[in-house]
Amino acid sequence: MSDSLIDIDTNNSAVNPVEPFLRTDRMPHIWCPGCGIGTTVNSFARALIDSKIDLGSLALVSGIGCTGRVAGYVKLDSFHTTHGRAIPFATGLKLANPKLNVVVYSGDGDLSAIGGNHLIHAARRNIDLKVICVNNLIYAMTGGQTAPTTPDHSTTSTNPYGTFEPSFNLPHLVEAAGAVYVARWTTFHVRQLSRSISEAFKKKGFSFIEVISPCPTLYQRRNKLGDGLDTMKYYKEKSKVRNGAPTSEVGLSMTGEIVVGKFVDRDRPDYGSMMRAQFTESLGDKYVEQDEKEVPVCS
Amino acid sequence: MKADPRGVLTGIHFIDGDHACCEGALAAGARFAAGYPITPSTEVVERFASRVPKVGGTFIQMEDELAASITLQGAVWGGAKAFTVTSGPGFSLMMEHIGYAAMTETPCVFVDVQRGGPSTGLPTLPAQADMMQARWGSHGDYEIIALCPNSPQECFDLTIKAFNFAEEFRVPVMFMMDEVVGHMTEKVVIPQAHEIDVVPRKHTHKSVEDYLPYGTNGDQVPEMAHAGEGYNFHVTGLTHDEHGYPNMTPPVQDKLVRRLQSKIRDAADRIAMFEEEELDGADVVVVSYGITSRVAQRAIEVAREQGLRVGKLRLITAWPFPEKKIRELAAKVKAFVVPELNLGQMVREVERAAAGHAKTYAVSHAGGGVHRPEDILKVIVEASRCQTA
Amino acid sequence: MAKGRVSIVVEHCKSCGFCVEFCPSHVLALSSAFNSKGYHPPHVVHPEKCSGCDLCGMYCPDFAIFATKNPGDKAGVKADVKDTDKGGTK
Numbered sequence: 199m200s201d202s203l204i205d206i207d208t209n210n211s212a213v214n215p216v217e218p219f220l221r222t223d224r225m226p227h228i229w230c231p232g233c234g235i236g237t238t239v240n241s242f243a244r245a246l247i248d249s250k251i252d253l254g255s256l257a258l259v260s261g262i263g264c265t266g267r268v269a270g271y272v273k274l275d276s277f278h279t280t281h282g283r284a285i286p287f288a289t290g291l292k293l294a295n296p297k298l299n300v301v302v303y304s305g306d307g308d309l310s311a312i313g314g315n316h317l318i319h320a321a322r323r324n325i326d327l328k329v330i331c332v333n334n335l336i337y338a339m340t341g342g343q344t345a346p347t348t349p350d351h352s353t354t355s356t357n358p359y360g361t362f363e364p365s366f367n368l369p370h371l372v373e374a375a376g377a378v379y380v381a382r383w384t385t386f387h388v389r390q391l392s393r394s395i396s397e398a399f400k401k402k403g404f405s406f407i408e409v410i411s412p413c414p415t416l417y418q419r420r421n422k423l424g425d426g427l428d429t430m431k432y433y434k435e436k437s438k439v440r441n442g443a444p445t446s447e448v449g450l451s452m453t454g455e456i457v458v459g460k461f462v463d464r465d466r467p468d469y470g471s472m473m474r475a476q477f478t479e480s481l482g483d484k485y486v487e488q489d490e491k492e493v494p495v496c497s
Numbered sequence: 498m499k500a501d502p503r504g505v506l507t508g509i510h511f512i513d514g515d516h517a518c519c520e521g522a523l524a525a526g527a528r529f530a531a532g533y534p535i536t537p538s539t540e541v542v543e544r545f546a547s548r549v550p551k552v553g554g555t556f557i558q559m560e561d562e563l564a565a566s567i568t569l570q571g572a573v574w575g576g577a578k579a580f581t582v583t584s585g586p587g588f589s590l591m592m593e594h595i596g597y598a599a600m601t602e603t604p605c606v607f608v609d610v611q612r613g614g615p616s617t618g619l620p621t622l623p624a625q626a627d628m629m630q631a632r633w634g635s636h637g638d639y640e641i642i643a644l645c646p647n648s649p650q651e652c653f654d655l656t657i658k659a660f661n662f663a664e665e666f667r668v669p670v671m672f673m674m675d676e677v678v679g680h681m682t683e684k685v686v687i688p689q690a691h692e693i694d695v696v697p698r699k700h701t702h703k704s705v706e707d708y709l710p711y712g713t714n715g716d717q718v719p720e721m722a723h724a725g726e727g728y729n730f731h732v733t734g735l736t737h738d739e740h741g742y743p744n745m746t747p748p749v750q751d752k753l754v755r756r757l758q759s760k761i762r763d764a765a766d767r768i769a770m771f772e773e774e775e776l777d778g779a780d781v782v783v784v785s786y787g788i789t790s791r792v793a794q795r796a797i798e799v800a801r802e803q804g805l806r807v808g809k810l811r812l813i814t815a816w817p818f819p820e821k822k823i824r825e826l827a828a829k830v831k832a833f834v835v836p837e838l839n840l841g842q843m844v845r846e847v848e849r850a851a852a853g854h855a856k857t858y859a860v861s862h863a864g865g866g867v868h869r870p871e872d873i874l875k876v877i878v879e880a881s882r883c884q885t886a
Numbered sequence: 887m888a889k890g891r892v893s894i895v896v897e898h899c900k901s902c903g904f905c906v907e908f909c910p911s912h913v914l915a916l917s918s919a920f921n922s923k924g925y926h927p928p929h930v931v932h933p934e935k936c937s938g939c940d941l942c943g944m945y946c947p948d949f950a951i952f953a954t955k956n957p958g959d960k961a962g963v964k965a966d967v968k969d970t971d972k973g974g975t976k
Binding site for chain 1: 557564569725727742
Binding site: 212214215216217220225226227229230231232233234235236237239240241244385388389392425426427430431 | 891893895897898900901902903904907908925940941943944945946947948949952954
């Protein structure tokens with residue numbers, strides 16, 4: 199005999215606190231059972247609530263992949279761009295309208311493989327972007343191919359006999375490239391992730407938050423690591439919070455320790471400030487700052 | 498509306514095509530460019546980098562053309578008129594994002610100062626071998642507009658036209674220069690700002706509730722909004738419906754790509770600009786564009802001195818191709834002569850449109866230099882002697 | 887009256903089990919009922935223990951569950967959840 203379902207009480211006019219941030223007309227979303235992307239979106243929405251950020255000033259840019267689909271589900275000005283190129287698109291948005299708070303929300307393959315070049319240059323330039331990199335250690339959308347982040351000896355569809363390449367340590371990469379805020383959490387760390395996102399909103403410059411997330415359908419399944427819940431339990435058990443840890447020491451392996459925390463939080467002028475300072479110094483009175491909203495020839 | 502005077506360098510100038518193109522962009526209202534150095538186009542953005550901090554705007558040199566071609570689109574959605582500049586190898590890299598601009602209906606301009614190819618080819622020497630690529634370079638069904646200036650003055654005037662078409666039709670416009678037009682120095686007259694017409698962004702006036710990012714009001718071009726205005730719209734390269742939401746079904750695909758095509762083709766008569774001369778009574782019509790049209794002019798003059806009845810059709814718009822005009826002419830003339838700095842590209846369009854009613858003669862040149870007038874004259878003479886098709 | 891109350895959007899649930907596992911008060915269990923997609927949504931087995939912390943809502947990848955604090959319960963405001971930061975050396 200099956201339990202009867204207690205659905206939303208007809209007397210219950212409760213509203214999910216994250217509902218105002220979602221395109222509810224497009225729910226349910228396409229992500230698999232146990233996939234952590236939705237959880238990261240939950241944390242993101244709560245960061246929006248907590249940081250009281252003006253939603254009208256927010257734009258979200260994503261690339262291609264499972265995480266790339268986030269743009270289509272959030273109720274913001276959102277741009278689902280081409281594979282690997284969310285960061286340069288976001289750069290153009292930000293430079294044309296510096297008042298925008300621009301978030302890049304994309305996956306590990308999109309940001310560090312095809313998008314790797316743009317990742318390091320935007321970090322080097324310290325473009326004022328908040329990058330949320332959902333790292334499920336695989337190319338999920340296309341069926342589970344090896345990504346630069348796939349841990350050693352993993353089974354993937356393009357390494358059916360096991361990977362043998364060293365994988366990227368993303369926090370280390372972006373710190374070396376120049377990011378001013380670098381943090382890593384897992385989808386188990388819902389509160390800390392939210393807090394990091396809120397902190398990144400207050401930060402000027404290139405912020406990078408990596409979120410380790412399950413891909414139960416492909417990565418976990420092919421490597422016999424259980425389902426989404428098993429993975430969340432693994433995150434809970436094997437994560438170690440080490441705020442300020444040297445990023446060279448936070449590499450990942452298939453079943454080993456996961457170092458999480460806020461690793462880098464430093465200050466240096468962002469691209470826009472440096473640009474304006476340089477022009478002011480070189481041109482003095484002749485420098486004409488860009489119009490507030492590029493309006494003269496747009497109706 | 499009229500041009501913003503802050504961007505208009507009114508006066509008589511002696512500058513090359515690259516420089517004139519930059520001034521045209523500024524006059525048109527462009528306040529953002531993203532670029533990557535590539536010969537023979539680099540001067541356009543170098544000048545822009547120098548001018549724009551004194552006009553009010555931004556230039557950023559990106560790490561590659563893949564980035565430049567999409568950074569400019571981000572800037573468009575942030576509210577700016579934007580462009581990039583490149584040559585063959587960079588044009589090839591930009592193809593995915595030209596398709597993205599066509600699919601998302603992002604108004605923008607891509608300048609290609611053509612050089613010898615394929616591959617690295619002849620960086621400092623001319624060709625006109627990217628003409629088909631301008632039309633078909635990205636994957637899928639889409640339409641673009643392509644313009645071909647043949648002088649520095651046209652590099653100024655037609656760049657403004659390019660931006661105007663981009664905004665009117667919400668389409669990426671290919672500005673197909675060549676290395677000679679780009680590097681030749683001639684008189685360029687830049688008028689007063691109030692004499693220059695610019696088309697503003699087709700920005701919506703609808704409320705947030707009523708606005709449909711990809712819905713049209715009976716015309717075929719949707720209204721646009723910019724990020725940060727509260728519309729909460731979604732833009733995607735996936736096949737999408739009027740809401741901008743991915744909707745990957747055959748009916749939605751059909752409706753969308755047909756509209757992307759018809760919004761241009763239905764206005765082809767207006768978009769396809771050309772210069773014509775002595776077409777009435779002509780036996781032979783020389784169809785040319787860009788620098789080749791300057792050489793062809795000389796060949797046509799000599800042919801006429803020899804008593805031949807030669808008409809001239811200079812393509813100012815290469816795409817959409819002026820099929821209708823060619824079809825009309827094909828019924829009346831013996832032959833078309835099409836000199837190009839390539840092994841036969843636009844000549845295929847001429848041949849197709851002529852549909853066998855007139856002969857078509859290509860005057861090919863593999864690039865690296867320009868034709869000699871006598872090379873073109875020879876074919877005009879041969880074409881004049883041919884039997885009527 | 888419990889400090890909080892859970893709301894479940896049955897049709898959006900994909901039975902991942904996160905909410906059941908991470909509810910600090912063990913209020914939930916996966917039901918044996920099915921939604922129309924064939925998934926077993928959770929159901930509330932200990933409603934009286936719900937503090938309204940909304941951890942279930944924070945974890946849910948499908949936005950299919952959330953908890954709210956019951957009105958008029960000032961004590962509930964202080965009943966915050968234990969930190970989820972377990973198993974770590976700080």
